[in-house]
Amino acid sequence: MESTVKCREGVCLHAEQIDKIYPGTKALDHVSFDVLAGKVNVLIGENGAGKSTLMKIIAGIEQPSAGTLYMGDKEVAFKDTTEARKHGIGIIHQELSLFPNLNVYQNIFMAKEKKNGFVLDNRKHAQLAAQILERLEHPISPDTLIGDLRVGQQQMIEIARNLIADDLKILIMDEPTSSLSQQEVKILFKIMRELLAQGISIVYISHRLEEIMEIGDHVTILRDGKYVADADVKDIDVPWIVKQMTGEGKSYPKKDRDIDWDKQETVLEVRDLTLPKSGGGYLLNHVDFNLKKGEILGIYGLMGAGRTEVFECIMGLRPEHTGDILLEGEKMEIHSISEQIERGFALVPEDRQREGLVQTMSILKNISLSSIKKYVKGFLLDDKLESQRADEQIKDIHIKVADKNLPILSLSGGNQQKVVIGKGLLTNPKILLLDEPSRGIDIGAKTEVFDIINQYAEKGLSIIVISSELKEIIAIADRVMVLSNGIKTGELIGDEIQEESLVLSSYKGHHGQ
Structure with a gap:
């Protein structure tokens, strides 16, 4: 031809x-x-x-x-x-x-x-x-x-x-x-x-x-x-x-929350968080930030900026980190994920297929997995209570599901993502960590995920969201911390959260030596 x-x-x-x-x-x-x-x-x-x-x-x-x-x-x-x-x-x-x-x-x-x-x-x-x-x-x-x-x-x-x-x-x-x-x-x-x-x-x-x-x-x-x-x-x-x-593309509606964040109590404080890189240099280089009650804090940055590593340190997946992490003013000794879940942390990982879901299990079992202890009586699982809680959660966050006993993979990507978030919320956390919560889902599902996040923040849940999509982070966050090559290069609040200032901060990074 x-x-x-x-x-x-x-x-x-x-x-x-x-x-x-x-x-x-x-x-x-x-x-x-x-x-x-x-x-x-x-x-x-x-x-x-x-x-x-x-x-x-x-x-x-x-x-x-x-x-x-x-x-x-x-x-x-x-x-x-x-x-x-x-x-x-x-x-x-x-x-x-x-x-x-x-x-x-x-x-x-x-x-x-x-x-x-x-x-x-x-x-x-x-x-x-x-x-x-x-x-x-x-x-x-x-x-x-x-x-x-x-x-x-x-x-x-x-x-x-x-x-x-x-x-x-x-x-x-x-x-x-x-x-x-x-x-x-x-x-x-x-x-x-x-x-x-x-x-x-x-x-x-x-x-x-x-x-x-x-x-x-x-x-x-x-x-x-x-x-x-x-x-x-x-x-x-x-x-x-x-x-x-x-560009001037589609933006998501921003919720205006008129809260004096300076007066809100601090639930989480991170001081001097440092994570060495194997072979020299740092994945996180002396990072400081805090999180207020009911606040949605965004973490923005490009690939390799150190965003996911912040969550891994908080959840006990990086025992080699140094620096202090304080929950409600008390310094924590972090040993394991299960201990952090007990303390009130819930993590929704970026890779939901690999880390967030058990693909062979039903929708019901996936939802109740991380809060399973709450449904155990003696040596038995209280199926009725487990089922009831899962139903509430399905209703609460609008998971579109014909039958909760179907395999999890029968759901669309957006609904799978809601299951992962629902699973985190069922542990009744004080602090919810969301890593790229809208990765790979369509606009409609994204807007619903944002609504869920806002709804829980209104109830007083403190939330940290990692997103690499500018328009999302602008729409959802009350405050944004920018990371570049492991260094905190900016912190923007309210009206300062603009695309150009976020992009410029995220490119400020220095090469690791």
């Missing part, structure tokens, strides 16, 4: 009108995108804008629901990464995809092994691995186990894996600097410039605006799965990027 789209001069890959639909969400909506030859093509957008999805399609990890890819004048389609690689496309993931139990050279040459007759030529592997690591200024011994390296070094191995390909044309880098020190970022930029000089094109996703201005040639901005704008880096500045990213 002859393509109707002729690729422009200087374009090595063109994506035409790409759609990607997942159940319940349209991750990409008619997105067209050019990879300019020999340039650093930057892709920017808030969390959930569709950047990684678009890159996964170009790298053969995902297939588009509609739309076409062209290289030169030829239409191409990749059913997997091996096929994309044959066309010279490599990807460095944000989530490292290395094998921790194998050594450095085994990881670098995985699926690209060199043979000596019928046997693997491991001497050659080790020798070539050493050369490439030398070039990356990371002379790590090729025999070292990946699991023994710190994250920044692992990231360099991930980069090395892509550089050994002889026929690399396009290298996609998804947040490659999120775990690198400043020194390592300098080395990476030097390598990127060398690759450009060899005629390789780079697609670069980053949340760090100052980096983009330094290394990028051309910027494309996505918002809510749609293309918004593109421009040469030399023609734009940071405020332009922020404006394009945030």
